[in-house]
Amino acid sequence: GQQVMQIPQYQHVQEGEDFTTYCNSSTTLSNIQWYKQRPGGHPVFLIQLVKSGEVKKQKRLTFQFGEAKKNSSLHITATQTTDVGTYFCASPLQGAQKLVFGQGTRLTINP
Amino acid sequence: NAGVTQTPKFQVLKTGQSMTLQCAQDMNHEYMSWYRQDPGMGLRLIHYSVGAGITDQGEVPNGYNVSRSTTEDFPLRLLSAAPSQTSVYFCASSYWGRDAEAFFGQGTRLTVV
Numbered sequence: 177g178q179q180v181m182q183i184p185q186y187q188h189v190q191e192g193e194d195f196t197t198y199c200n201s202s203t204t205l206s207n208i209q210w211y212k213q214r215p216g217g218h219p220v221f222l223i224q225l226v227k228s229g230e231v232k233k234q235k236r237l238t239f240q241f242g243e244a245k246k247n248s249s250l251h252i253t254a255t256q257t258t259d260v261g262t263y264f265c266a267s268p269l270q271g272a273q274k275l276v277f278g279q280g281t282r283l284t285i286n287p
Numbered sequence: 288n289a290g291v292t293q294t295p296k297f298q299v300l301k302t303g304q305s306m307t308l309q310c311a312q313d314m315n316h317e318y319m320s321w322y323r324q325d326p327g328m329g330l331r332l333i334h335y336s337v338g339a340g341i342t343d344q345g346e347v348p349n350g351y352n353v354s355r356s357t358t359e360d361f362p363l364r365l366l367s368a369a370p371s372q373t374s375v376y377f378c379a380s381s382y383w384g385r386d387a388e389a390f391f392g393q394g395t396r397l398t399v400v
Contacts (some may be wrong), residue, residue, distance in 0.1 A: 182329070185327060189316075208385055209388060209389075211389075217393075218377060218391040218392060219330065219377070219389075219391050220330055220344075220391070221388040221389065224386060224388065226310050226386065231397070238362070254374070264329065264330065266304050266330075266389075272333055273318055273335070273337055273383065273384075274320065274335050274343075274345060275320070275331075275332070275379075275389055276327055276332060277330040278330075279327065279328065279329035280329045281328075
């Protein structure tokens with residue numbers, strides 16, 4: 177099964193509302209990556225978190241890595257229609273190179 | 288610099304037919320992988336390769352074969368297509384290393400009837 181569980185599966189918000197998606201793992205992760213997939217498109221890398229408790233920001237997006245390195249979140253402040261898409265977290269399987277993805281959170285926005 | 292190129296973009300197969308999905312990258316990446324994407328299932332790893340001549344299974348390898356004869360190419364073969372293999376397939380590549388970001392191709396939408 178997948179190493180990382182992602183919730184929620186779907187989220188619909190009004191434009192201007194905030195949005196958060198969460199990834200959780202039962203094992204310690206070496207790092208966590210976040211990707212965005214626009215409708216009809218392919219996943220595109222957003223950011224990587226490596227350190228315990230790390231917080232990174234990209235404009236209205238805030239990424240956090242938990243202190244135990246078992247969970248992570250992506251928060252979008254004041255969503256815009258350009259934020260529509262599916263957000264995935266991903267992490268290398270322990271002891272291996274292969275990258276395993278969460279189920280993704282599909283974000284839709286009412287303008 | 289084209290990145291990761293997948294062909295074809297769309298394909299319809301009849302049950303039992305075979306075909307090869309092509310993937311090529313021009314970034315000299317050691318690591319290449321194939322994922323399938325189904326609604327509600329996210330991206331599931333089919334096969335991956337850490338270099339020419341080396342391949343290994345991912346989470347859902349059954350029904351698929353791969354080979355890696357060159358650094359650039361990583362084709363995915365369906366030997367006998369089944370309706371359960373209807374999906375969107377993505378090829379990805381990255382440098383070797385656990386911190387490497389993955390670059391994805393545009394995807395192949397496959398329908399098996």
